[in-house]
Amino acid sequence: MANIVIIGSQWGDEGKGKIVDLLTAEADVVVRYQGGANAGHTVVIGSHQYILHLMPSGILHPGKKCVIGNGVVIDPATLLEEMDGLESRGIGLGDSLMISKNAHVIMPWHKALDGAAEARRSGGSKIGTTGRGIGPCYAEKMERSGIRISDLVNPELLRAKVDQNVAEVNFLLARIYEMDGFDANQVFEEYAAYGKRLAPFAGDASLYLHTAKQAGKNILFEGAQGTMLDIDHGTYPFVTSSSSTAGGACTGAGFGPTHIDGVLGIVKAYTTRVGAGPFPTELLDKTGDLLQSRGREVGATTGRRRRCGWFDAVVVRYAARVNGLTGLCLTKLDVLDECEKIMICNAYKYKGEILREMPNEPHVFAACEPIYEVVPGWMAQTLGKTSMHDLPQAAQDYVKRLQDDIGVPFAMVSTGPDRDETIINFNPFSWQREVI
Numbered sequence: 001m002a003n004i005v006i007i008g009s010q011w012g013d014e015g016k017g018k019i020v021d022l023l024t025a026e027a028d029v030v031v032r033y034q035g036g037a038n039a040g041h042t043v044v045i046g047s048h049q050y051i052l053h054l055m056p057s058g059i060l061h062p063g064k065k066c067v068i069g070n071g072v073v074i075d076p077a078t079l080l081e082e083m084d085g086l087e088s089r090g091i092g093l094g095d096s097l098m099i100s101k102n103a104h105v106i107m108p109w110h111k112a113l114d115g116a117a118e119a120r121r122s123g124g125s126k127i128g129t130t131g132r133g134i135g136p137c138y139a140e141k142m143e144r145s146g147i148r149i150s151d152l153v154n155p156e157l158l159r160a161k162v163d164q165n166v167a168e169v170n171f172l173l174a175r176i177y178e179m180d181g182f183d184a185n186q187v188f189e190e191y192a193a194y195g196k197r198l199a200p201f202a203g204d205a206s207l208y209l210h211t212a213k214q215a216g217k218n219i220l221f222e223g224a225q226g227t228m229l230d231i232d233h234g235t236y237p238f239v240t241s242s243s244s245t246a247g248g249a250c251t252g253a254g255f256g257p258t259h260i261d262g263v264l265g266i267v268k269a270y271t272t273r274v275g276a277g278p279f280p281t282e283l284l285d286k287t288g289d290l291l292q293s294r295g296r297e298v299g300a301t302t303g304r305r306r307r308c309g310w311f312d313a314v315v316v317r318y319a320a321r322v323n324g325l326t327g328l329c330l331t332k333l334d335v336l337d338e339c340e341k342i343m344i345c346n347a348y349k350y351k352g353e354i355l356r357e358m359p360n361e362p363h364v365f366a367a368c369e370p371i372y373e374v375v376p377g378w379m380a381q382t383l384g385k386t387s388m389h390d391l392p393q394a395a396q397d398y399v400k401r402l403q404d405d406i407g408v409p410f411a412m413v414s415t416g417p418d419r420d421e422t423i424i425n426f427n428p429f430s431w432q433r434e435v436i
């Protein structure tokens with residue numbers, strides 16, 4: 001039995017969906033614990049591609065339980081659309097889904113406020129949010145007036161909360177943003193219908209997980225976003241509004257830290273970021289374009305082009321520290337197949353000073369210049385390889401080099417989007433390690 005947390009070690013989109021799907025073969029329960037439909041997790045199985053926003057990426061394995069924890073902010077319309085989309089593709093949900101009654105609900109005004117706040121921010125201070133209402137929903141939760149799933153599925157409670165919140169939000173929209181408000185009756189009718197459909201899935205997720213643990217089940221916690229987008233540990237204010245580091249799994253699922261057996265960080269063989277904010281190793285040249293096109297780096301949620309750059313070992317060492325990583329999974333190695341030389345950033349230069357650790361101050365990080373070390377590329381195909389020994393020597397050296405720089409072993413190396421295009425060095429569930 002093992003309970004493993006999967007997190008993004010950079011700025012999101014590291015390939016968490018692929019790895020969660022792969023590891024679900026050995027898990028009994030898969031849990032989303034933070035974020036919302038700002039996430040876009042891609043799973044590729046043969047010629048079929050699935051992009052999951054709220055549904056845990058274990059849903060494609062029949063018979064596994066998928067749990068949406070209390071820390072997630074749920075847009076019911078998006079969730080129902082996702083559920084219907086899966087059913088229409090022959091993925092029956094049956095009783096495989098449980099939604100925490102304590103999870104908060106994204107209401108229409110959260111999306112309106114997300115857009116309005118972004119529109120008011122001037123040039124350099126725009127965050128480039130996904131527009132999914134994430135920040136305003138978490139703000140309302142922290143302010144203690146949010147609407148939870150337990151309210152959504154209870155028409156009486158929902159009515160009272162909608163009336164109260166619409167009055168507040170209409171005042172805010174009119175006075176600050178000069179925008180039209182919402183009609184409480186209309187919102188209630190729409191959301192009560194969502195509540196009716198979701199009611200059979202609502203439950204005590206923390207208790208369910210506790211019982212599963214007691215029964216010796218393997219639980220996989222699926223993080224969304226990535227360490228550098230974490231509200232506390234990321235590049236604030238260019239972050240999301242939840243705890244996307246490993247600790248978020250405990251608070252976002254109601255699961256004790258003493259029951260977590262390992263934390264697996266997913267990391268791309270280069271770096272990407274979507275949205276605004278500092279990114280020291282960003283490449284604004286032909287190499288950046290090459291990574292973008294070979295890696296098909298387009299946002300799975302918003303369709304925006306992802307910014308691309310070289311591997312930043314300072315960022316990933318930081319991720320290893322704040323998440324307590326016990327293993328790493330390197331993804332998209334194949335994207336580098338056409339690079340003659342590859343750069344690795346191991347330190348920054350800031351006003352003539354060498355920094356080897358992530359600076360706390362955002363303005364310092366924004367002014368950091370990467371110090372690169374150059375390693376040879378392999379100029380050969382790694383796509384689809386399933387053994388370290390089949391990789392060209394320079395690719396093996398690159399993987400070993402990153403492992404040494406970060407100081408955490410690679411449990412897996414992914415060489416393509418498909419489930420099968422993966423090198424497994426050791427199984428994170430059994431933690432039986434073969435030295436690579």
Ligand code: GDP
Binds near residue numbers: 012331335416
């Ligand atoms: P997530 O948000 O971390 O789940 O990642 P996304 O799904 O947003 O983005 C990762 C993208 O890379 C998806 O299109 C995956 O299908 C794809 N992908 C994952 N692993 C690999 C890999 O090893 N090689 C290649 N070429 N693509 C990969």
Ligand code: IMO
Binds near residue numbers: 014127131135300
């Ligand atoms: P997955 O789970 C990459 C980014 C947005 C924006 C910032 C804040 O697929 O890795 P938000 O809508 O959350 O308030 O936006 O965070 N962002 C992501 N970037 N992958 C994600 O999720 C992201 N979720 C949010 O682009 O910069």
Ligand code: MG
Binds near residue numbers: 012013014040041300
């Ligand atoms: Mg994504």
